[in-house]
Amino acid sequence: MASKKTTASAEVTPVAGFVAAEKGYQLGIRGGKLAAVSPKGQVLASVPKDLRDGEVADRLLAVVDLLDAHRREVEQTVETWMLRSLPVPLAVLVAVWKDAAYREVLENLVVIPKGGSAGLLRAVDAKKGVGLVDADGETVWSKVDELTIPHPMLIGELEGLRELAAELGLTQKIQQLFREVFVKPADRSDDTEVTSFRGGRFEMVSHARGAARSLGYRTSGPCVICRVVEQGAVLEARFWIGDDAYGDALTEDLVWVDGAGDAQRLGDVPPIAFSEGMRMASAIYGKRVIEREGGDDD
Numbered sequence: 001m002a003s004k005k006t007t008a009s010a011e012v013t014p015v016a017g018f019v020a021a022e023k024g025y026q027l028g029i030r031g032g033k034l035a036a037v038s039p040k041g042q043v044l045a046s047v048p049k050d051l052r053d054g055e056v057a058d059r060l061l062a063v064v065d066l067l068d069a070h071r072r073e074v075e076q077t078v079e080t081w082m083l084r085s086l087p088v089p090l091a092v093l094v095a096v097w098k099d100a101a102y103r104e105v106l107e108n109l110v111v112i113p114k115g116g117s118a119g120l121l122r123a124v125d126a127k128k129g130v131g132l133v134d135a136d137g138e139t140v141w142s143k144v145d146e147l148t149i150p151h152p153m154l155i156g157e158l159e160g161l162r163e164l165a166a167e168l169g170l171t172q173k174i175q176q177l178f179r180e181v182f183v184k185p186a187d188r189s190d191d192t193e194v195t196s197f198r199g200g201r202f203e204m205v206s207h208a209r210g211a212a213r214s215l216g217y218r219t220s221g222p223c224v225i226c227r228v229v230e231q232g233a234v235l236e237a238r239f240w241i242g243d244d245a246y247g248d249a250l251t252e253d254l255v256w257v258d259g260a261g262d263a264q265r266l267g268d269v270p271p272i273a274f275s276e277g278m279r280m281a282s283a284i285y286g287k288r289v290i291e292r293e294g295g296d297d298d
Helices: 001-010 055-084 090-097 099-104 160-169 205-216 270-287
Strands: 017-020 026-032 033-037 088-091 110-113 119-125 129-134 139-142 146-148 218-220 223-230 233-240 253-259
Touching: 001 099, 017 055, 017 160, 026 055, 033 205, 055 099, 055 223, 055 270, 088 090, 090 099, 090 129, 090 146, 110 129, 119 139, 139 205, 205 218, 205 270, 223 270, 233 270
Parallel strands: none
Antiparallel strands: 017 026, 026 033, 088 146, 110 119, 110 146, 119 129, 129 139, 218 223, 223 233, 233 253
8 A cells, every 4th residue: 555655646747836735736826826736737726625724735825925915015115115205226126126026016107217207117127227118108228326206296297107008008006107196276275174075974983994994094093094204294194084983983174284293284285295195085985885865875
């Protein structure tokens, strides 16, 4: 019996990217998920339960969790670069471009080389600099020491680049080109709050908090918080969702405060902080309970 098992084991053909598991099967990661190969070398549509509960699967799923956490961290890092329009040294881009997670997030973002014009990022090279598709659709290389990943509020040729990206079929991992933006109304510069999102009803405050967190926002007390660093100053957009843990919740005003917690006039709120605060409140308000005709809730 022992010799038969040894012979059967020897007949299993290793598949690239997979490791030996129980009962002659092989396990690996495909598309970020656990995948299995049968002893006959066929990739299975699903992983058998006894294999999924095994030791090899546990190790591979731990790797999947680690990679997912890394991707989320990368997305948050690059989005921070964009929200703050921070100068990014070429040396940093060259280093992180080797990481598939960073490359996936950075590809096709609009960047502005120092002293140059905006373009869609397509390649990074230590010697040649950054490879861009410019506003005319031409591929150009720009050898600079640093560049910025601008917030869409700061992209002058935004519509043209949107059309170009759509024409070329280019997509972005984080929202930049097609990020919803809001421009401050000139006639409300003395106001200290936005009232457009009042009255959004949630069955419980916990539902409103859950909606906020699902969108990536932090909650603190009765408010949802969007923190932006702009022009060297810290500002927080605060959207009131309520503090009664057991009753329903009605959204109230959206306000901006400085680092000391003092309310700011809309006229003093920088454009990115204003736009991101409005984007936050709009997204949460959009998840409110919608009452249908006849009084039924959706």
